[in-house]
Structures are given as C-alpha cells and as structure tokens.
Amino acid sequence: MLDPSQYETYQSLPPLAGLCSLQRAAESDWSLEESVARLKRLHYSFKRLHESLTARITGEPIYELKMAFSHHAYVLSEQVTLLRRRVGEMREPPLGLEDVPHAALERMHDQIDGATGDELLVGVYQVVLPELLAACERLQRDAHPLADAPTVRIARLMQFELTDVLEFGRQAIRCLIDARQQPNLEPWQEFLTKCLAAAGSIDGTAAPDGEIPEPYRAEQPVTFEKEPRRDERFIDPYNAGVNPEAFLYDPNFSARDKTLMMYYKRLRELDVPEMMASILVELKNEEPWEFHQEMSRQLWDEARHAMMGEVGFVSQGIDWRQIPINFTWSRNLNLQLDARERHGVLFFIEQGLMPRTGKRYEWEVAKESGDPLSALFQDFDWADEVLHAQIGRHWYVPRFASLNESLQYGDRCWTKVLSHWREYREQGLTEHRNWWPGLYEQACRIWGREPDPRALAFCETYEDSRADLQKLDGG
Numbered sequence: 232m233l234d235p236s237q238y239e240t241y242q243s244l245p246p247l248a249g250l251c252s253l254q255r256a257a258e259s260d261w262s263l264e265e266s267v268a269r270l271k272r273l274h275y276s277f278k279r280l281h282e283s284l285t286a287r288i289t290g291e292p293i294y295e296l297k298m299a300f301s302h303h304a305y306v307l308s309e310q311v312t313l314l315r316r317r318v319g320e321m322r323e324p325p326l327g328l329e330d331v332p333h334a335a336l337e338r339m340h341d342q343i344d345g346a347t348g349d350e351l352l353v354g355v356y357q358v359v360l361p362e363l364l365a366a367c368e369r370l371q372r373d374a375h376p377l378a379d380a381p382t383v384r385i386a387r388l389m390q391f392e393l394t395d396v397l398e399f400g401r402q403a404i405r406c407l408i409d410a411r412q413q414p415n416l417e418p419w420q421e422f423l424t425k426c427l428a429a430a431g432s433i434d435g436t437a438a439p440d441g442e443i444p445e446p447y448r449a450e451q452p453v454t455f456e457k458e459p460r461r462d463e464r465f466i467d468p469y470n471a472g473v474n475p476e477a478f479l480y481d482p483n484f485s486a487r488d489k490t491l492m493m494y495y496k497r498l499r500e501l502d503v504p505e506m507m508a509s510i511l512v513e514l515k516n517e518e519p520w521e522f523h524q525e526m527s528r529q530l531w532d533e534a535r536h537a538m539m540g541e542v543g544f545v546s547q548g549i550d551w552r553q554i555p556i557n558f559t560w561s562r563n564l565n566l567q568l569d570a571r572e573r574h575g576v577l578f579f580i581e582q583g584l585m586p587r588t589g590k591r592y593e594w595e596v597a598k599e600s601g602d603p604l605s606a607l608f609q610d611f612d613w614a615d616e617v618l619h620a621q622i623g624r625h626w627y628v629p630r631f632a633s634l635n636e637s638l639q640y641g642d643r644c645w646t647k648v649l650s651h652w653r654e655y656r657e658q659g660l661t662e663h664r665n666w667w668p669g670l671y672e673q674a675c676r677i678w679g680r681e682p683d684p685r686a687l688a689f690c691e692t693y694e695d696s697r698a699d700l701q702k703l704d705g706g
Contacts, residue, residue, distance in 0.1 A: 247376075250377055250380055256375075256376065256377045258375070261374060261378070263379075266382050267322055268435060269370055270314050272336070272366075272433060272435050273363065273367070274311060275331065276359065276363055276433050277307050277311045280307050280343075280359065282344075284300040284303055285304045285511050286508065286512050288301055288505060288530075289456055289457065289458075289504075289506075289561070290459070291348075292462045294461070294462055294464065294465070294501070296403065298538060301530055304531070305531035306392050310385075310392065312520070312521075312524050313385045315328055315520060317382060332430075333430040333431070338444070339426035339427065341446075342426075343355065343423075345453045349416060350419050352408065353408070354420075356400025356403065357401075357404060357420065358424065360393060360396060363389075363433055364397060366432065367386045367387075367389045369434065369436055370382065370386040370434065371387055371390060419447060425441060426443065426444060429441050429444070459502065459558045459561050459565070461556075466553070466554075466555055467661055467664070468557060468558045468559075468661075469558075469655045470557055470661045470664065470666070471557055471693035471694070472664050473691075473692065474693050475493075475495050475499075476700055477689075477696070481689075484685065484689075485600075486596045486599035487602070489596050489600065490605045491674055493605060497543065497608065497612070498537050498539075498540025498544065499537070499540070500540070501534070501556065502562075503530070503533035503577075504537075505558070505561040505565070506561040506564050506573060507526065507533065510573055510574050511530070513569070518626070525622045525626065528618075532615040532619065535615075539611075539612065542604070543604060543608065547674060547677060549674060549677070553669075553670075554670055560698070563648050563649065564576060567647070567649065568644055568648065575627070575637070575643075575644040575645075578623035578627045578637065579638055579644075580641075580645075580698070580699070582620055582641075590609070590612060590616045591613060593612070596609075597609040597610075645697065650693065652692075667689055667690075
C-alpha cells in the first residue's frame with residue numbers, strides 16, 4: 232500500500248503542474264456549488280460597479296476622474312466577462328447571472344448609483360472594491376487548486392487588476408477629500424458596511440449580521456446626466472473657431488505643423504467617452520452583456536486617445552489648458568439624438584476613418600513629421616480604430632439590410648444634429664476665437680524655427696462644416 236506521505240514525483244519535480252502540493256490536492260472541502268455561488272455574487276457586484284462608473288463618465292467634471300472611471304469601468308467589464316464565462320462552464324442554462332443574490336447587496340448598489348461625488352469615491356474605492364478584493368483573495372485560497380483551477384486563475388487575475396484600481400482610488404481620496412470632510416462621510420460608510428454585514432459579505436462567506444438598513448437617502452430614480460461637464464481647466468468649451476481637420480488635410484501645410492492639430496484632435500476625443508457612456512446607459516437592458524463589454528473597451532480606447540493628446544502637448548512643453556477643448560460634439564449628440572442614433576453617428580465616423588485618407592493618413596503624417604511620439608500614438612490610434620470599426624460591424628450593422636444602409640442612417644443622424652455655432656456666439660457662450668496662431672507661434676518658439684506664414688494665417692472654423700468636412704446647411 233502506498234503511503235501518501237512517501238509519494239514522490241519524478242526526480243522531485245513540482246507536482247500537479249505546479250498548481251499545489253499533493254497534500255492540498257487531497258483535501259475535499261470544496262464543491263462546484265460553492266464555487267458557482269461565490270462567482271455569481273462577485274459577478275453581481277462587479278457588473279453593478281461597471282454600470283455605476285460608466286454612468287458617471289459624462290457628468291464627472293474632473294478630467295483625471297473621467298479618465299479613471301473610463302479605465303476602471305473597462306477593467307470591471309473584463310472581470311464580469313471572466314466570471315460569466317466561468318459560471319457558464321460549470322452550469323447549464325439558465326445560469327441565473329441576472330438574479331439579485333441578496334437584497335442587501337441590491338440596496339447597497341442602488342444607493343451607490345445615486346451617491347454624490349465624494350460619496351461615490353468613498354463607496355466604490357474605500358468600501359466595495361476593497362471587499363471585492365478580499366473576496367477574490369478568499370476565493371483564490373479556498374477553491375480547490377486542481378479541480379477548480381480555472382476559478383483560481385480568474386481570482387488571481389481579478390486580484391491583480393483590482394490592486395492597481397484600488398491604489399488609484401486611495402490616492403484620489405487623499406487628494407480630493409481632506410480630513411475635515413471625512414467625518415461627514417462616516418455615516419455613509421457605516422450604511423454600506425451594514426449592507427455588507429446583512430449580506431454576509433459580498434461573497435456570502437460570512438454569517439449575515441443584522442437587518443438590511445433603511446436607504447441612506449430616499450430612493451428615487453437615478454437620472455443620467457447627459458450634458459458633459461468639464462473642470463475649470465477646460466476654457467471656452469463651446470469654442471468651435473478652429474477646424475483642425477481642414478488644416479490636417481490641406482497639402483500646403485507641413486507634417487510637423489500638422490502634429491499639433493493631431494495632438495489637439497486626440498485630446499478632444501475626450502468627448503467620445505462622454506457620448507459613448509450615454510449609449511451604454513440608455514441601452515442597458517436592450518443589448519446583451521457582450522455588447523456592453525465590447526463597447527466599454529472602445530470607450531476606454533477613446534479615453535486613452537485623449538490622454539495621448541495630453542501627453543503629446545506636455546512632451547512639447549505646451550500647456551494644453553490654454554487651448555479651448557471643444558465639447559459641443561458630445562453635448563449636441565447627447566441632447567439631440569437618442570442612443571441608437573448616436574451609435575449610428577459613431578459608426579459612420581469610425582468607418583470613415585478606415586480609408587487611406589483616414590487613420591493611415593494620420594500615421595503617415597506623424598511618421599513624416601519627425602516626431603517619434605506622434606508616430607507611436609498614431610500607430611496605436613489607427614489599430615484601435617480598426618478594432619472599433621469591427622465592433623460596429625458586429626453590433627450595429629446587423630440592424631440594417633446592408634452596410635451601405637447602416638452608413639446612410641449614421642450620416643442622416645449626424646446631419647440632423649444642429650451645431651448651434653452661431654447661437655452659442657449670440658448667447659455669449661463663446662466668441663469662437665481663433666486660438667491656432669497663438670498655439671502655433673508658441674510651438675515654433677519651442678522648436679526654434681520661424682512660423683510658416685501660410686500656417687499662421689489658418690482661420691477655417693466649424694461654422695459651415697462638420698469634422699468630416701461635410702458642409703452644413705445651417706444651425
């Protein structure tokens with residue numbers, strides 16, 4: 232009879248593909264039922280947090296938080312997908328993934344959806360996400376390392392990514408919420424903690440303790456803030472006095488000068504996450520999870536592109552805060568079109584970037600400019616946009632009889648949008664000042680070269696054309 236304690240592998244190689252020891256693998260205090268139950272509870276909270284952060288992107292004024300919410304919502308969407316896939320591997324449908332696992336968790340997340348700015352930061356990054364991290368650590372430790380190895384793997388992946396997300400959250404709270412404000416948030420934290428206790432923690436591993444607390448604030452429908460908000464660094468946001476596409480596609484201007492307009496275009500892509508968030512919020516229950524996951528990836532890519540523009544200007548020694556970063560594209564689409572129409576405009580624009588005159592052209596200009604950072608950013612920007620066109624073909628185009636019909640619909644939707652160019656000026660919201668000469672002269676001083684008189688004189692606006700240079704009828 233084999234004595235288990237005397238069992239040895241070949242030349243003492245690590246046993247069981249390095250997953251664990253023989254002694255640990257021989258333990259049987261785990262079950263598929265327990266694994267599925269924990270995964271489904273984690274899934275519920277990850278998905279609810281993804282929805283909460285996505286819904287805050289448009290109305291969050293602080294740029295760094297807007298970018299972080301875009302990133303963290305994407306990370307959470309990837310984790311939701313891992314969890315859904317794993318549960319699907321262990322159970323036949325119906326999987327019950329849309330079921331509420333505990334009323335206390337539902338109350339907690341419903342209240343987070345309506346939280347104020349400081350409450351949101353504390354609730355997400357100081358209470359719920361740390362508890363999710365602890366739940367992932369427990370799952371990694373408790374799941375059978377051999378029989379349930381796929382679950383252990385995703386628990387490790389989630390733990391790894393959540394660690395970085397939480398570090399940002401902790402730093403954000405330290406920067407934005409001072410010691411004098413913390414006592415005012417203690418009742419909010421206490422409420423959330425009571426919800427977790429009543430639920431037996433997020434993963435259900437603790438004994439439920441206490442009743443579900445009454446709502447922290449009167450429960451009422453949460454209204455999505457469609458109008459984009461920006462912080463005080465974003466000056467003159469209604470300004471549409473410079474048409475960068477007209478400059479970019481003019482053969483009379485040098486590639487080096489055009490990199491400035493491309494950095495501007497990248498930073499201005501801040502308005503794409505602001506618009507895309509509205510699509511995800513308004514189509515929440517009309518599209519399957521896979522739609523939300525892929526669109527969350529695209530939204531995060533667009534946020535990355537905006538940060539590429541930020542980095543580009545800073546690398547040149549240029550203060551982008553002196554440049555009007557226009558937000559009227561996202562504002563007008565959000566306020567004038569419904570979610571399906573906005574998606575049509577988005578796909579029409581993405582598809583229009585695929586020909587040689589689109590993203591390839593921008594990359595070629597960047598390569599020619601001699602600015603290696605611009606070339607790097609445009610290379611990846613081009614790759615991202617190819618992916619985005621594919622996402623649109625997957626989720627948007629099948630709603631139409633043909634690709635051509637889907638493009639025509641998107642074009643019509645964009646044509647419906649009134650730019651309000653003159654109205655904004657008449658209302659005193661902007662003078663549409665031409666900020667280009669000042670930016671260009673500053674860049675030339677940094678580069679140690681004389682401005683090109685033709686480039687310095689550039690003054691085309693968005694008054695009569697949109698970003699694809701299509702002429703407008705009015706508005």
